[in-house]
Amino acid sequence: MIKGIVTKSTGSWYNVRIANGDIIKSRIAGKIKLDGLKLTNPIAVGDEVSIEMEDSDEIRGIIKAISLRKNYIVRQSPRKKHQLHFLASNVDQVLLIVTMRDPNLKVGFIDRFLIMTEPYSIPAIIVFNKSDIYTKKDVLYFEELKDIYTKIGHHVIKASSVTKEGLTEVQSFLKDKTTLIAGQSGVGKSTLVNAVEPTLTLRTEEISEFSGKGQHTTTFAEMFDLSFGGRIIDTPGIKTLAFSHLEVMDIAHNFREFFAIADQCKFANCTHRNEPKCAIKNAVEIGEISHIRYQNYLGLLEEVEDQNYWERHTDI
Numbered sequence: 001m002i003k004g005i006v007t008k009s010t011g012s013w014y015n016v017r018i019a020n021g022d023i024i025k026s027r028i029a030g031k032i033k034l035d036g037l038k039l040t041n042p043i044a045v046g047d048e049v050s051i052e053m054e055d056s057d058e059i060r061g062i063i064k065a066i067s068l069r070k071n072y073i074v075r076q077s078p079r080k081k082h083q084l085h086f087l088a089s090n091v092d093q094v095l096l097i098v099t100m101r102d103p104n105l106k107v108g109f110i111d112r113f114l115i116m117t118e119p120y121s122i123p124a125i126i127v128f129n130k131s132d133i134y135t136k137k138d139v140l141y142f143e144e145l146k147d148i149y150t151k152i153g154h155h156v157i158k159a160s161s162v163t164k165e166g167l168t169e170v171q172s173f174l175k176d177k178t179t180l181i182a183g184q185s186g187v188g189k190s191t192l193v194n195a196v197e198p199t200l201t202l203r204t205e206e207i208s209e210f211s212g213k214g215q216h217t218t219t220f221a222e223m224f225d226l227s228f229g230g231r232i233i234d235t236p237g238i239k240t241l242a243f244s245h246l247e248v249m250d251i252a253h254n255f256r257e258f259f260a261i262a263d264q265c266k267f268a269n270c271t272h273r274n275e276p277k278c279a280i281k282n283a284v285e286i287g288e289i290s291h292i293r294y295q296n297y298l299g300l301l302e303e304v305e306d307q308n309y310w311e312r313h314t315d316i
């Protein structure tokens with residue numbers, strides 16, 4: 001058996017890079033499950049796998065085993081509600097790319113995304129991209145969001161592949177790390193990667209073609225080496241993030257600044273809504289916790305509860 005790292009996953013076949021740098025196109029033997037969860041793609045980019053070589057012309061490796069993962073990021077499959085979809089595994093950090101315009105930043109998107117990285121405390125660097133097209137109002141809103149996320153321990157960078165603002169900073173974060181690059185479709189993920197790593201030529205949308213609708217240009221997650229050290233995983237754009245596989249407490253535990261003081265709430269199972277003597281509501285009132293984060297939190301709770309309600313009541 002040979003060990004390698006999965007550099008590309010399409011769900012039906014996988015590229016596995018072995019020690020000498022060769023890429024072996026591989027498939028899975030049998031069924032592989034993750035903690036009993038249903039996955040659309042049981043193997044993630046970033047997985048360390050053991051393969052056996054096979055004598056055939058097209059697909060040449062059979063994945064026999066997956067090494068224990070240090071961490072992983074999963075989301076609900078956009079197509080199959082009851083299945084999960086791997087974004088990547090064994091990453092050091094995530095570069096979450098957003099933009100105020102083209103496409104407009106969806107309210108709550110950042111907080112929804114962070115729900116996926118918090119279970120393993122994967123550091124997130126939030127890049128506000130396309131700063132070259134921000135209006136004065138956008139910049140003010142950016143400053144406000146920057147304060148919110150910096151305060152809870154995330155790095156925030158304003159960047160543009162057009163003016164090159166922030167690119168050196170992005171580069172210094174990427175150096176010697178394995179970084180998942182994620183964000184809504186059309187925010188400029190691939191363009192930014194190409195700009196900080198000139199040896200790469202990831203497919204991007206032409207500026208003139210861009211409709212603001214955010215078509216998917218990158219279709220599969222793929223890992224690339226950086227010439228200055230480190231690796232990145234370019235991923236397809238995220239259209240929507242749903243969380244029907246989660247419970248109310250999963251949301252509460254993954255808002256880090258809420259979790260940090262939740263032991264001061266009167267009730268141990270406080271959901272921080274209408275309960276008396278709630279430390280989180282108090283912190284929101286005195287401005288210690290961001291109002292924006294709190295509103296997004298409430299929205300997520302409602303969504304998770306609605307979904308769970310309908311699931312329980314359609315099964316009977």
Ligand SMILES: Nc1nc2c(ncn2[C@@H]2O[C@H](COP(=O)(O)OP(=O)(O)OP(=O)(O)O)[C@@H](O)[C@H]2O)c(=O)[nH]1
Pocket residue numbers: 129130131132133159160161162163183184185186187188189190191192203204205206207208209210214215216217218219235236237238
């Ligand atoms: N104004 C401006 N446009 C940009 C910038 N970066 C990228 N774009 C444009 O935004 C569009 C989308 O860029 P991509 O790099 O393909 O976006 P992506 O996030 O990789 O998209 P998907 O692969 O579909 O998820 C293209 O038209 C780019 O030219 C930027 O810094 N400023």
Ligand SMILES: [Mg+2]
Pocket residue numbers: 189190191203204217218235236237
């Ligand atoms: Mg792309």
Ligand SMILES: [Zn+2]
Pocket residue numbers: 262265266270271272273275277278279280281
């Ligand atoms: Zn509370």
